[in-house]
Amino acid sequence: MTKENIYILGIESSCDDTSAAILCNAKILSNVVASQKIHAEYGGVVPELASRAHQSNIVPVVHQALKEANISKTQLNGIAFTRGPGLMGSLLVGTSFAKSLAYGLEIPLIDVNHMQGHILAHFIEESGHKKPPFPFLAMTISGGHTQIVKVNNYFEMEVIGETIDDAVGEAYDKSGKILGLGYPAGSQIDKLAQAGEPKAYQFTKPKVVGLDFSFSGLKTAILYFIQREEKVNPNFVKENLNDICASIQYTIIEILMDKLKLAVKQTGIKHIAIGGGVSANSGIRTALKSAEKKHDWTTYIPKFEYTTDNGAMIAIVGYLKYLENDFSNFNVMASARLKI
Amino acid sequence: MEIYVDNITTIDEAKAFIKTHKTNFKGKIITFNKEKHKTRLASELFEKAKGGKKVIKTEKGKTIYKIIDKKQIIHYKVSIMLFDNEKTSISEINSLRSFILKGIKNKEHKFENLARVYSAHPTAKTGGDLGWLKKGTFSNRFEKVVSDKRVGQVFSFDEHRQKKYYIIMKTQDSKQIEEITILKIEQK
Numbered sequence: 001m002t003k004e005n006i007y008i009l010g011i012e013s014s015c016d017d018t019s020a021a022i023l024c025n026a027k028i029l030s031n032v033v034a035s036q037k038i039h040a041e042y043g044g045v046v047p048e049l050a051s052r053a054h055q056s057n058i059v060p061v062v063h064q065a066l067k068e069a070n071i072s073k074t075q076l077n078g079i080a081f082t083r084g085p086g087l088m089g090s091l092l093v094g095t096s097f098a099k100s101l102a103y104g105l106e107i108p109l110i111d112v113n114h115m116q117g118h119i120l121a122h123f124i125e126e127s128g129h130k131k132p133p134f135p136f137l138a139m140t141i142s143g144g145h146t147q148i149v150k151v152n153n154y155f156e157m158e159v160i161g162e163t164i165d166d167a168v169g170e171a172y173d174k175s176g177k178i179l180g181l182g183y184p185a186g187s188q189i190d191k192l193a194q195a196g197e198p199k200a201y202q203f204t205k206p207k208v209v210g211l212d213f214s215f216s217g218l219k220t221a222i223l224y225f226i227q228r229e230e231k232v233n234p235n236f237v238k239e240n241l242n243d244i245c246a247s248i249q250y251t252i253i254e255i256l257m258d259k260l261k262l263a264v265k266q267t268g269i270k271h272i273a274i275g276g277g278v279s280a281n282s283g284i285r286t287a288l289k290s291a292e293k294k295h296d297w298t299t300y301i302p303k304f305e306y307t308t309d310n311g312a313m314i315a316i317v318g319y320l321k322y323l324e325n326d327f328s329n330f331n332v333m334a335s336a337r338l339k340i
Numbered sequence: 341m342e343i344y345v346d347n348i349t350t351i352d353e354a355k356a357f358i359k360t361h362k363t364n365f366k367g368k369i370i371t372f373n374k375e376k377h378k379t380r381l382a383s384e385l386f387e388k389a390k391g392g393k394k395v396i397k398t399e400k401g402k403t404i405y406k407i408i409d410k411k412q413i414i415h416y417k418v419s420i421m422l423f424d425n426e427k428t429s430i431s432e433i434n435s436l437r438s439f440i441l442k443g444i445k446n447k448e449h450k451f452e453n454l455a456r457v458y459s460a461h462p463t464a465k466t467g468g469d470l471g472w473l474k475k476g477t478f479s480n481r482f483e484k485v486v487s488d489k490r491v492g493q494v495f496s497f498d499e500h501r502q503k504k505y506y507i508i509m510k511t512q513d514s515k516q517i518e519e520i521t522i523l524k525i526e527q528k
Contacts, residue, residue, distance in 0.1 A: 123448070125439075323450075
């Protein structure tokens, strides 16, 4: 008898989104994300609140994913979950749930590196979406990570550059906090920047050698700049918000693009894929598209719902590992600082 | 016993000998394929000419191996995935096959990995490899299609009557492989 289709449940709980997705032969049937609004009032993710919210969300989210995919849990062939990196309490919820369900259903358990998920989300079958050929460079940009990875194969990846302090998403959020914007601030700065002048104000770019990034200095520079200007004009931020946002966005994109150009120069690889929540940023997308013409790059941008933390990206890695017969033991532990 | 065996020159004579002397000797006819059988005994027997023999004496008695026949036979090598439509419709099978073919052609997945996961054939565990097949093992139509393909080519093949649907990869060009037919006689 034909084995027909392979169904994988992907569970993501590394930070503040509880997500479950059902994949069938590299196609996503459902991708349910429960975002935790509670962190907004604290201006950032509170780890203990996040893990409690994951506990409340995980059963209904998985149930909803199965319902939307119109399959029963007994049809599942494997369960993939985010092992790390991420917040330990959050990871433990997804890990324990995945282990228990896989054990109960007597199906393979597959541990997934969250960062590989962001990169391999490009291999989800989507009509009209082209997949990057190996080798390619992947830039993962989010609230928790900023990396440039040389991807030689599905599971042969090398981090060639990463942030030495804050992630790019943090730079957006902390800038937003200085400007009095809500959390998360990335999408607000992006929106406000579109009506502003990118070169209205100049912020010094960090001088970090090689392919590593730094964003903590930029945040301080913005803070001192605003404090200085507000001494002169208390309404400075209010009156110039679009220009300030456009200038911050311009500087951040310049930092990212400078490193990407250097990575291309060093590796000779001109296929560039991006992933992570910040890849939804319109400025970054535009900069990458213009680099295609200017530098002869081919860029790959995932569908919006696969950029932020989501179960679909975990499910596709689970599927690829399933094909390789690469399963986990049931004594596998969550790992907050898991490396690629 | 050896005198009797020395006079045997054909497979029919060997079969008749086994039947006639079954009370005194334990006999059987075995075939060794040079690509498949790599034991020390097989290698020694391949070194011998037709009619040659090897005698092994042990405490229990004597075992004789006599080369009755030696010839070159055309073999070919393919790996397969089998899909049957007992529970799955042909349109579903075709949809799955087109997904698999695309994945292999775009070099996204290895044939053996997909065979292990999707094939209903017993070779699924070993990635679909059927090993070297003697010409005539499968239907003429199947063998004609395989012979027309290039090594590495992956394609669909259907046996509608048997309700069997395949994805096949030609893994080696056909070639002559030496086969020896041996009469093995053990003293009881």
